[in-house]
Amino acid sequence: MSARILRFLARAPIHAILVVVGLFWLVPTIGLFIISMMDPADLASNGWWTVFLEPSRLTFENYSALFDNTAITSSLWTTLWIAIGGTALPIFIAALAGYAFAWLEFPGRDWLFVLVIALLVVPLQMALIPMFDLYNTFGIFDTVVSIVLFHTAFGLPFAIFLLRNFFIGIPKELLEAARIDGASEIRIFLRLILPLGLPAIASLAIFQFLWAWNDLLVALTFGRETQPITVAIFSQLRQFGANLELIAPASFVSLAIPLIVFFAFQRYFVQGLLAGSVK
Amino acid sequence: MSGQSITAEPPTAGAPPEREAGAWRRHAVTLGFLAPAAFFLGLWVIYPAARTVVRSFFDDAGAQFDGFVWFDNYTRLFSDDTTVTAIKNNAIWVGVVPALVTAIGLIFAVMTERVSWSVAFKTVVFMPMAISLFAAGVIWRAAMYQQEPDRGAVNAVIAGVKDAIDPAGVLSQAQPSSEAIEGSPEGGLTLTEAIGPGDTALLGLTGIRGEEVPADSVQAVVPEPLDGGITGVVWRDFSPGGGTPGEVEQEEVGLPGVTVELRDAGGGAVDSTTTEADGTFAFEEVESGEYRVAIGPDTFAAGFDGVAWLGPELITLSMIVAYIWIWAGFSMVVIAAGLAAISREVLEAARTDGATEWQVFRRITVPLLAPVLTVVFITMLINVLKVFDIVLSVAPGSVQDDGTVIALEMWRESFTAARNYGFGSAIAVFLFVLVIPILLLNIRRFRRET
Numbered sequence: 001m002s003a004r005i006l007r008f009l010a011r012a013p014i015h016a017i018l019v020v021v022g023l024f025w026l027v028p029t030i031g032l033f034i035i036s037m038m039d040p041a042d043l044a045s046n047g048w049w050t051v052f053l054e055p056s057r058l059t060f061e062n063y064s065a066l067f068d069n070t071a072i073t074s075s076l077w078t079t080l081w082i083a084i085g086g087t088a089l090p091i092f093i094a095a096l097a098g099y100a101f102a103w104l105e106f107p108g109r110d111w112l113f114v115l116v117i118a119l120l121v122v123p124l125q126m127a128l129i130p131m132f133d134l135y136n137t138f139g140i141f142d143t144v145v146s147i148v149l150f151h152t153a154f155g156l157p158f159a160i161f162l163l164r165n166f167f168i169g170i171p172k173e174l175l176e177a178a179r180i181d182g183a184s185e186i187r188i189f190l191r192l193i194l195p196l197g198l199p200a201i202a203s204l205a206i207f208q209f210l211w212a213w214n215d216l217l218v219a220l221t222f223g224r225e226t227q228p229i230t231v232a233i234f235s236q237l238r239q240f241g242a243n244l245e246l247i248a249p250a251s252f253v254s255l256a257i258p259l260i261v262f263f264a265f266q267r268y269f270v271q272g273l274l275a276g277s278v279k
Numbered sequence: 280m281s282g283q284s285i286t287a288e289p290p291t292a293g294a295p296p297e298r299e300a301g302a303w304r305r306h307a308v309t310l311g312f313l314a315p316a317a318f319f320l321g322l323w324v325i326y327p328a329a330r331t332v333v334r335s336f337f338d339d340a341g342a343q344f345d346g347f348v349w350f351d352n353y354t355r356l357f358s359d360d361t362t363v364t365a366i367k368n369n370a371i372w373v374g375v376v377p378a379l380v381t382a383i384g385l386i387f388a389v390m391t392e393r394v395s396w397s398v399a400f401k402t403v404v405f406m407p408m409a410i411s412l413f414a415a416g417v418i419w420r421a422a423m424y425q426q427e428p429d430r431g432a433v434n435a436v437i438a439g440v441k442d443a444i445d446p447a448g449v450l451s452q453a454q455p456s457s458e459a460i461e462g463s464p465e466g467g468l469t470l471t472e473a474i475g476p477g478d479t480a481l482l483g484l485t486g487i488r489g490e491e492v493p494a495d496s497v498q499a500v501v502p503e504p505l506d507g508g509i510t511g512v513v514w515r516d517f518s519p520g521g522g523t524p525g526e527v528e529q530e531e532v533g534l535p536g537v538t539v540e541l542r543d544a545g546g547g548a549v550d551s552t553t554t555e556a557d558g559t560f561a562f563e564e565v566e567s568g569e570y571r572v573a574i575g576p577d578t579f580a581a582g583f584d585g586v587a588w589l590g591p592e593l594i595t596l597s598m599i600v601a602y603i604w605i606w607a608g609f610s611m612v613v614i615a616a617g618l619a620a621i622s623r624e625v626l627e628a629a630r631t632d633g634a635t636e637w638q639v640f641r642r643i644t645v646p647l648l649a650p651v652l653t654v655v656f657i658t659m660l661i662n663v664l665k666v667f668d669i670v671l672s673v674a675p676g677s678v679q680d681d682g683t684v685i686a687l688e689m690w691r692e693s694f695t696a697a698r699n700y701g702f703g704s705a706i707a708v709f710l711f712v713l714v715i716p717i718l719l720l721n722i723r724r725f726r727r728e729t
Contacts, residue, residue, distance in 0.1 A: 011393055011394070014390055014393055014394060015394060017390065018390060018391065018394060018400050021387070021400075021404070022399075022400050022403045022404070025403050025404045025406070025407070025604065026403055027422075027423075027432065028418045028419055028422050028423055028432075028601075028604065029406070029407070029410075029418060031418070031421070031422025031423065031432055032417070032418040032421055032422050034422075035421055035422055043430070045429065046429065046430075047429050047430050047431075047432065047435055048422060048430075048432070049432060049435070090319075093315040093316050093319065094316065096311075096312045096313070096315060096316065097312060097313055097315070097316035097317075099312060100309055100312035100313050104305075104308070104309045104312065105305075106305075106306065106309045110729070112313075113725075114722055114725065114726070116320075117718075117721050117722055117725050118718050118721075118722060119320060119324055119325075120718075120721060121661055121714045121717055121718050121721065122324060122328060122711065122714075122718075123664075123665055123686070123707065123710045123711055123714065125665075125686060125689045125690075125706075125707040125710055125711075126324075126327060126328040126331050126707050126708070126710075126711055127323060127324060127327035127328060127331070128327075128689075128690070128693065128694075128703075128707070129327075129330075129331060129334065129693055129700050129703055129704055129707070130326070130327035130330040130331060130334075131323065131327055132693075132694070134327075149319070149323065150323060152319055152323075153319040153320060153322070153323030153324055154323070154324065156316055156319055156320055156324075157320070157324075160316060184308075185308050185312070186308075186311075189312075210409060213411070214410070214411030214412070214413070214414070215411075216411065216412075216413045216667075216668045216671065217667055217668065217686075217690065220690075220694075221690070221694055230411060230413045230414070230668075233413070233414075233417065234413070234671060234672070237417075237671070237672065238676060244421060247417060247421070248417075248421055251414045251417040251418070251421075254411065254414050255409075255410040255411065255414045255415075258409040258410055258411070259406065259409050259410070261409065262406065262408070262409035266402070269409075270405075270612055270616075273609065273612060273613065274612075274613060274616050
């Protein structure tokens with residue numbers, strides 16, 4: 001008993017430090033949440049932390065105004081379509097390619113895969129200007145489609161890399177058995193590889209969803225009227241302070257969806273992170 | 280096949296084409312699997328990248344195409360004030376962030392191993408990873424970095440600490456209301472005329488903002504003279520409509536809590552007291568002689584107006600703090616996974632051999648973790664080179680020139696008023712050149728593994 005108390009005391013400083021650090025990590029987000037529920041006049045002269053003394057000052061008015069603001073609600077839908085399209089499309093295409101790299105023999109396979117690895121780190125800035133031109137030429141500038149297609153292309157290298165590495169771990173016997181049974185490659189892919197690859201696909205989907213949902217640069221470049229929530233908030237930022245009652249709740253809504261995804265699928269998220277980085 | 284043809288029959292004409300057809304079919308299937316990816320990578324990544332490299336050698340600004348200019352765009356990259364600032368700032372990011380994020384992740388990972396609630400801690404620190412860099416920037420700008428200490432949390436904490444050590448004066452902005460008082464707030468205010476026992480001192484002050492008047496103050500009164508003592512009043516010599524300076528009038532309030540000093544002819548303080556709610560004060564039992572009544576400089580000490588976290592000098596530092604807040608969780612989780620993979624036996628063996636915790640950490644844990652630490656460091660290096668969103672959300676428009684980075688300049692040159700595609704392309708290529716060493720490293724690692 002006394003040994004346990006001693007050990008606890010020896011570790012007390014660690015507990016204390018971790019509690020303080022944990023609070024430091026929570027405070028900014030809580031701060032924004034409180035700001036998003038404060039009256040702008042109140043906020044002009046009082047810090048958000050003073051609300052703890054007087055919680056009755058919190059109000060839902062900013063949020064009801066936000067959801068009445070059609071520009072904001074339509075940009076939330078835009079964000080959702082971009083995120084769904086920008087997740088489903090690259091993962092399906094990458095799964096096809098990942099299967100080919102893992103289980104189909106073809107000349108130059110290793111070289112092509114090296115190319116994929118090289119493309120992993122190409123900054124998307126390299127493509128912005130030419131795609132801006134091309135989108136204008138093809139008349140798809142300022143559409144959800146153009147943004148989704150861009151996310152698809154730049155999500156592919158990582159997705160192919162991750163899925164190929166996962167598919168290669170699927171037992172060879174399973175595939176050979178299916179091939180001997182005369183199953184076509186596409187059937188093997190749909191009936192065997194995709195179900196078995198689900199854990200990897202799930203973590204990839206979370207990453208890609210967060211990436212597309214959280215993007216600012218791509219949408220800012222290829223959208224004018226097509227504004228996801230990040231761009232909508234960005235265009236409000238010029239009058240920062242004057243319209244915090246709009247910026248704060250909008251930002252909070254924009255990060256609530258990723259947080260829900262994060263808490264719901266935390267395990268897959270961490271697995272994907274480890275598969276992607278610890279190689 | 281050849282084993283079967285014992286007879287000297289010529290091989291059937293159909294056989295080789297059949298095999299070839301099978302090979303073609305296989306290749307067609309493979310192509311079907313690869314084609315969509317090839318289409319996207321070719322059209323959206325490889326072709327534009329090549330186009331950007333070519334364009335970076337052309338003068339192509341504002342939709343005007345003025346021909347091949349060799350390396351002019353690149354020369355400008357290193358001579359233009361804004362891009363030079365961007366490169367310098369990015370150098371700070373690269374020098375500071377990957378190392379700090381890796382170190383912090385390592386420390387957190389090692390510390391959480393020792394507590395039972397590590398999952399809760401990891402979740403909290405990891406959470407910002409899900410948030411966009413842009414929204415995270417808004418969080419820090421709105422909740423933490425506002426300059427006024429009563430709005431920005433960071434300055435509020437600093438103000439709290441400063442107030443405890445070096446409190447601000449009660450009346451930080453007061454001025455004398457009339458010529459009856461001389462001096463300045465910095466050196467303290469003194470009544471111009473000398474007085475003695477039985478006299479009453481009137482110390483009228485102006486320049487006091489309404490919210491700075493203490494809440495408990497009431498209508499000021501001129502106190503009765505005191506036999507053998509000095510009385511007086513410190514009040515806000517201002518009433519709606521102005522009033523007469525130097526006179527205590529209706530609606531002029533006393534200033535409580537002000538420390539008043541009584542000084543002798545030589546200027547030394549003989550006594551001090553504090554004013555009441557109506558601003559009055561009294562020194563009892565004063566020896567006869569000439570005295571002057573003064574309010575010391577402490578009363579007028581300026582309050583803390585907050586560190587300008589979003590000002591031009593500190594903007595990069597402020598953004599880096601917010602960025603570390605976002606990425607520390609990534610580093611911690613990856614390193615913790617590496618830590619969990621280290622064999623307990625090795626560590627225990629070292630401990631039984633009498634190694635201290637620090638020695639175990641320094642000589643065993645860190646070397647064994649080296650590959651994981653490298654991965655985290657390199658990932659952060661790539662991220663930091665491309666940092667963009669956070670500048671747009673944390674830095675106010677007026678200081679974006681001071682806090683700018685390479686990726687932001689690429690975007691501003693290409694897609695805002697200038698529309699300088701040639702220069703923007705050169706900046707993009709510069710960014711790409713910076714990641715080429717990492718690209719080669721990745722390829723080498725892959726080839727070693729296969």
